[in-house]
Amino acid sequence: MNLGLISLICLLAAIVIGFVKNCNVGILCTGIAAVLALVFGIKASDIIKGFSASLCIQMVGITYLFAIINGNGTLELLARKMVALVGKQKRLIPFVIYILGFIISAVGPGAIPSLAIIPVIAIPVAASAGINPIMTAIIGDLGVMSGRMSPLTPEAAVVRELMAAQGLEADTVPIMFCLILTALATMVLVYIYYKGWKVDVNAVGKEAELPKFTGKQLLSLAALAGLAVGVLFFSWNVGLMGFLMGSLLIIFGCGDEKKAVQMVPWNVIIMVLGVGILMNVISLSGGIDIMVAALEHVMSKRTAAMIMGITSGFMSFFSSGLGVVFPTLIPTASGLASTLGADAIELVSVIVIGGTIVGFTPISTTGALIMAGVSQQENAEERFPQNRMFVELFAVSFLALAVVAVFSFLGIYHLFV
Template sequence: MNLGLISLILLLAAIAIGFWRNCNVGILCVAFSMILGIAYGIDTKEILSGFSSSLFIQMVGITYLFAIINENGTLELMAKKMVGLVGTKKHLIPFVMYALGFLICAVGPGAIPSLAIVPVIAIPVAASAGVNPIMTAIIGDLGVMSGRMSPLTPESAVVRELMEAQGLEGNTIPIMIAMIMTALVVMVLVYIYYKGWKVDAVTVAAEEKLPGFTGKQRLSILGLVVLAVGALFFSWNVGLTGFTVGSVLLVLGCGNEKKAIAAIPWNVILMVLGVGILMNVISLSGGIDIMVSALEAIMGKRTACMIMAIAAGLMSFFSSGLGVVFPTLIPTATGLASGLGVSALELVAVIVIGGTVSGFTPISTTGALIMAGVSQQENAEDRFPQNRMFVELFAVSFIALAVLAVFALISVYGLFMK
């Protein structure tokens, strides 16, 4: 059988086995790559050429820095100070959480740690203020998703590399703008559904007086500024800068190296890089052309972006957007664009947005964290029954996917991809 077809089948098998057995898809992809190498006589150097050392440095470097800054309490205190800005206007808390989610994600760590950090802050703050904690956590995570394609994030590095491999300009800012627009529409719908303007009467304890930033936390904030300025204005490598700033902070006593290394999301990094190795085999063997031909058979010029958006969204229900959806679908964009006469950048945008905004299902990490956090609140079973919460989180995912599909069909995203 054709190697390209076999490699595609093994990619689908890796995704299915990973979901079924809760295994790391990337590690399975590395194993399948070795099996293909033995069976088809592929040189080991060709297989390992799919391992991106530059991407590894960027992902590890930036997550290492943010593990240090998160561990010393800088992010948590910054978040509390932002929430404290609303004063008595408690109905504004969800919007503050959106801005907070965007900021935490966009300045460097990306969505993976931020999607875990934001609900931990949002849910207890909302519950104590009489604001719906489910709504607040969803809106906060929509802010995280909006900042995912900031030039500083590891996810942006993945997408840039995939785009540049096809000869496209690796500029993710237009995609970020399109993501923000989608997230804002979904946020409005969520806010209306939960009647976010209504604040329950609660017995509020005395306002917590927040401490000022310590010297170590001020140095951490300065480190973030150096990272942002260096990457945005001097084209410094984000990963190398992350390692450098993180090293300086450790020397100055601002963090714990062991805890920082342990907090790096190694499972996600292995997933992204492992899938990249198998995708390289798929590319070398003509598997991408097979994927393009199969997608072309069900797409037309008008429906291409919508179908791709839905496919990316449905895939992200059961697999990682960063680790599976992006590296699987983005390489097809150029081929589809030339065959169907559509914009390759628009196809990349809907893949990234689809692989992101539909991630609220309870079977995803994001949805599971929201359910777990809300369930820990007082009288949660009476106020927020788990069965209802389960359905609502699935509904939010489908609403986000519907907004994406409509925007893709009427070519809204094309306005930003010039």
């Protein structure tokens, strides 16, 4: 049997095993790549080439910096101060949380840590203000997803590298605009469903006076500003800048180095890099061409973007968008575009959007955190029954995927890329 086909089957097997056994797909992919190398006589050096050192530096560096900043309370206090700006206009809280989610995600850490941070902030703030906490957490995480493809995030670095490998212009800013558009459309529908304009005056609590930023927190904010300026205006490497700013914060006593290292999402980083190793074998053996040929049979120029968006969305129900969906589908974009006459950047965009925007199911980390946070509120079982919440979160995921399908079919994303 052809090595390209075998390697594709192995990738599918790794995804299924990872989901069923709840183990790291990246580690499975690395082990499978090693077996394929032995069986088919591939040099170990060719296998190792699939490990991207530059991507590793970018992901570790930026997540290390944000582990320090998050650990010293800077992000949480910044969030609460932003929410406090609305004063008595409680109806504006969901929109402030959206903007907050976008900022926290876009300035560096990306979606992975931010999707966990936002519900922790949004749910108690919304509950105390008499706003639906489920809606507020969903809208906040839509903001996080909107900022995922900012040039500063490690996730954007992954997508840029995958695009550059196909000879495409490695710019994720147009993809970010498409994500924002999709998130805003989904947010409007969620806001209408939950009747977000209604405020429960009986649930409104007393507003506590917020403390001022400490000297260490001000230094942390300065480090964030330095990172943004260096990357956006001087084209410095975001990973190296993360290590530099993180090191300076540690020297000035703004964080605990050991705790910061522990808070780096090593599991996700290993997943991304490990899948990249097997994807390199797939690429070398012609597996990408096999995938492209299979997709061509069900696509036309008109439906390519829609089908690709739906495919990435369904894949992300069962696997990581960043770790599995992006490295698997993005490499097919250039080949499909040249064969079908479609726009390769548009196909990459819908893959990223589909693999991002459906992440609200209760079986995902995001959905589980929202359910857990809401369940801790007073009279939660009576006000927010878990069975209903479970169904609603699934419904939001399918609603978001429907928005992607409609926008793709109508060619709306093509206007931005």
